[in-house]
Structure formats: C-alpha cells, structure tokens
Amino acid sequence: MTAGVTAAPIAAAVPVVSIGRRRLVFAALALLTMAGMIWLMARTLAPGGLGVLDIVLIALFAVTLPWTVIGFWNAVIGLLVMRLAENPIALVLPAVERVRGDEPITASTAILLCIRNEQPATALRNIEPLLTGLAESGAGDRFHLYLLSDTSDPAIAADEERQFHKLAADWRGRIAVTYRRRATNEGYKAGNIADFCARWGDRHDFAVTLDADSVMPAGAVLRMVRLIAADPKIGILQGLVIGLPSTSGFTRLFQFGMRLGMRSHTIGSAWWQGDCGPYWGHNAVLRLKPFIAHCELSALSDGGPLAGHILSHDQIEAVLMRRAKYEVRVWPEEDLGFEENPPNLIEFIRRDLRWCQGNMQYLSFLNLPGLHFVSRYQLAFAILMFVNSAAWIAFFAVGVLAIAFAANPGALVNSGPGHLLMWSVLAMWFAPPIATAIDVLTHPRLRRFFGGPARFLASVAAALCFNLLLAPVMWLTHTIFIVGLLFERKAGWGGQRREDHRVGALLALRWLWPQTVLGGGAIIILAFAQPATLPYVLIIASGLALAVPFAVATSRREFGRLLMRFGLGRLPEEIAPPPILRAIALPALEADAGSSPPKARLSECSKACGP
Secondary structure: OOOOOOOOOOOOOOOOOOHHHHHHHHHHHHHHHHHHHHHHHHHHOOOOOOOHHHHHHHHHHHHHHHHHHHHHHHHHHHHHHHHHOOOHHHHHOHHHHHOOOOOOOOOOEEEEEEEOOOOHHHHHHHHHHHHHHHHHOOOHHHEEEEEEEOOOOHHHHHHHHHHHHHHHHHOOOOOEEEEEEOOOOOOHHHHHHHHHHHHHHHHOOEEEEEEOOOEOOHHHHHHHHHHHHHOOOEEEEEEOOEEOOOOOHHHHHHHHHHHHHHHHHHHHHHHHHOOEOOOOOOOEEEEHHHHHHHOOOOOEOOOOOOOEOOOOHHHHHHHHHHHOOOEEEEEOOOOOOEEOOOOOHHHHHHHHHHHHHHHHHHHHHOOOOOOOHHHHHHHHHHHHHHHHHHHHHHHHHHHHHHHHOOOOHHHOOOHHHHHHHHHHHHHHHOHHHHHHHHHHHOOHHHHHHOOOHHHHHHHHHHHHHHHHHHHHHHHHHHHHHHHHHOOOOOOOOOOOOOOOOOOOHHHHHHHHHHHHHHHHHHHHHHHHHOHHHHHHHHHHHHHHHOHHHHHHHHHOHHHHHHHHHOOOOOOHHHHOOOHHHHHOOOHHHHHHOOOOOOOOOHHHHHHHOOO
C-alpha cells in the first residue's frame, strides 16, 4: 500500500461508527461465533451422549477458539474495509489526513539501531541508504543515529567498533552517529533502549526503533515522523512490516503467507482497536517524553519460572503508553519498512521460543492497575497465541486415543456436524491470507505485480500447504517449551543466523524427533485400528510426521531456486524493486533478475500496491 493512493471505491464509504460501537460489534461477532463453534462441536460428539472424554475434547477445543475466531473476524473486517472504504487507511488511522507530506521537520528524532552479535556489515548495508535519503531530504540535521550494541562476542565487537566509528566519521557534518556497546545484556532489548533513554533520551522528541534486520526507506521515516508530530495524542506509531525478498525457500513461502495475512488482519484489527493498537518493537516511532516517563520495565522478581527480564517488551510498552493516555496506532501500509525472516525452520523455532517465553511473561501484567480493557485483551491474546498451540496438541492426542480405542468410531461422532465443523475451522485458519488474496485478485494491476493471476494463485496454494505443514510442528514445539518453562528451561536472547544455510537430517531429527514420534505414531495406530479416520487425522498428523524432511527440504538452496524459477512466493518488490532494496543489493533481486518478466515502472507498482 502506498501513501495517498486509495482503491476505487465499491461503495461511497464504510459508515462512520464510533470506536466504542466498533468494539461492541466485534465482541458480539467473536463471542457468538465461538458459542456456535462450541455448540457444533457438542453436536459432533453427541451421538453416544456426552461423556467425560467428550467434555475434555470440547473444553480443549474451546481454548483454541479465541485465536482462530478473532483472526477470522479481523480478516473479514479487513477485507470489507479494503474493498468498501473510500480511504481505508484514513478510516483506521484518521491522523493521516492531517499530513500533506511537505511539512518541515522541526522535531529532533533519534534512530535506534539495536544489535547483538550481528554482522556489522549487514547492519551497515541496511542503515546507510536510510541515512543517505534523510540527508538528501534536507532534514538530516534533525536526526541522530544511535548504534546500540549488546554484543558479547569479542571478535564481532572489535569489528563493530572499527566499522561503526568509520561510519560516524564518514557522516560527520551531515547526520550525527553515536556508537555505544554495553558490557552486559541486562534487560535484553528493553534494557538496551532504557540505557539510551537514560543517557540521551532528553535530547530528542521522537525515536525510530530498528532491529538489525530492519530496512526502512527515508521517505517512510519522514512520513511517520510528520504524522506523529502532527498528532500530539499519539505516543507510539507502528508501521506495517513486510518481509524482504529472499532466496530461501522456507522464507519465501512463510513470508508470502504472512504478507497476505498481515494486511487484512492488521487493517481489520485496527478498525476496532483504534487507539489501543500494537507495538512490535521495531519499524515504529516513539514519543520519547511519555515513553521515558511511563514505559520503564523492571525485571519480574516473583521467583517463579517466568521471573527475570522481559523478553517480549514491546506490547507491555504499548499498554503502558495507552495507560498514560497516549494513543498507540498502527499505520497499515506496505511501503513503510521491511524485515528479514529466518532462513529455515530451525532458526524460525529459535526465534519463536524467545517470543513464547516473553509472551507467557505477560501473565504477570494482566492485573496491572489502570489498563484499558482492550489493552488487557491484547496481553491475553498474546498469551493465547501459545496456549492455543498446547490446546491443539492436547486435543489431537486425546482425539487420536479416543478414536483408536473406540469399539465403533462411527458412534463417536455425528458426521454431518463433524464435516461442517472441520471445514469451518479450516476456513477460519486460512481466512487472513485468503481475504487479502481476494483483494489482490480484484485489482488487475496488483495481480500483475504478484506475477499474474495464475502464478499468484499457485503461490497462495503453496503458502497454504506450507502453513498447514508448519503449524502442527510449531504447536508441539510451543507445548514442549511451555512445559519446560515450569522446570526453568528458558530461551535467553542470542544472536540470529540470518544467511541461507542447510539443515542437515541429524540436526533436524535432534530438534524435531518429538513431532516425528507423535505424528508417525498417530498415523500407525489409526492405520491399524481405524483406517477410515486417517484422511481427517492427516490434516494435523502429516505436518508432525514430515517435520524432519520438511525442515531439510525447505532449507536447501535448490528448493529456493526452484520456487524462484517458477515465480512462486514472488512479491511485488521482486518485479519492481523500490530504490532502497536496489541500494542494499539483495541477493534475491539479483538472482530473480534473469527469471522475472521485464521490470515495470516503480511508480506503476506503487500505485498497484494501494489498499
């Protein structure tokens, strides 16, 4: 999506509804849908009467529903907003109408690049085009780059010091650059930013937060700074983040699905969350004075398994900012910034487990005094993201055992409601990417910049199959980790390996043997006991049983090359790369140059990518 460009309206506009009424409508839709799904599950299990095992299955299914149902309605509302609103972005972020785009930049803004054991050359590759763009805009003197390092590796630290001091010298007189490395990683990223606030925070009005893999165009930073400056009520302005074009097959399919899912989901949730929006910790602008005054995070000291510094600091900071009566808003346009996703399943798991531990720490904040109801919902929803995984695994395991030991499995379920329930769940699982896919297919130019309708539909199908295999793997991974948290097993915060690399079979087996045992065991048991039920069980069991070959195959360079050759997982930025992606010379763009159709004009692609 591009600033100032809107879709041709199908209706004159979506009716203006107050934020309170929007939330009531959304709550009613979600609660009624969950009640209907629970009733449908009860009808499915009713033929032999509801016994203890049936009640257990219904209860576990009910735990899975909030994440599924809320995602579904966010997607539906997002699609309606995208297709029916005259200006979808203004509908969910009214402040955009206050900004022309040529206002002088008068506020002082710090750019915070937080790094830990990352390759300095990659961080420089990502940040220098931003500095160049800010300097060319004539507003360079209003920005100050802070390279905030928590690096513990001595060799990387020495390389950092050499390269970052050279960067500061090269930009002297144009944009100020400060490099600081902490001796310890106390407080993780939140502690890193807190140290900046204590040292230099009072010198600046705003701060742009970046991770080592963040890429933001100067134009996006200027637009976001202008908007937050124009609306003094906004404390955090979060930009929508999309994945960088990648040569990794795993990454291409994962982030293609995320690209579709995030668009409808974010617009839909912004429609009813409004001023209680999300903060994802990077590619965002903070208003520093209230952030420093109200968003300081202390380590949890209750002595339990979740004690210690907070890993997932971002959403806690968002609810604290809202408690301080400042708005937290999301700007759901697709040209505001990029991030780099993990190159294979093992690296994806490493990152996800850190998020799992951090989100479970939100349990300590649910009863924090003074929080808005929507803020408490956001914390609970973040927790349910991982509790949902444990509920699905328990539901699967109990269900398989119930079927296997049933004398007559046909008497266990009512097939009519059962089939309706199964298809309803699948539709809700995939509603976010499907909703955006519908929107793309109704925009001829946007279809073209995703590679054409046939290639786009093939990519959608591949991404859905990929996620169907990935989800059960992550469910069991989360479940094992949550149990491990009870015994003080923690994820910590280490550096990430971002370059493409293969996952060997032994490494995959070491990480994924529980998935293989559970999925393979369920298939073998039912193949002998109740073979007629296998087609239904395979919806979950296949991803578990195939976890090891899935991890190995999707990490291979040949798999990535094959996807690129056929244009699967192709993003608009691969067909018409924006200047900042050309500047950082992404390998995916160079590798795709020979297989892509002729490059269209960038302005045409930007127009096609409107909401």
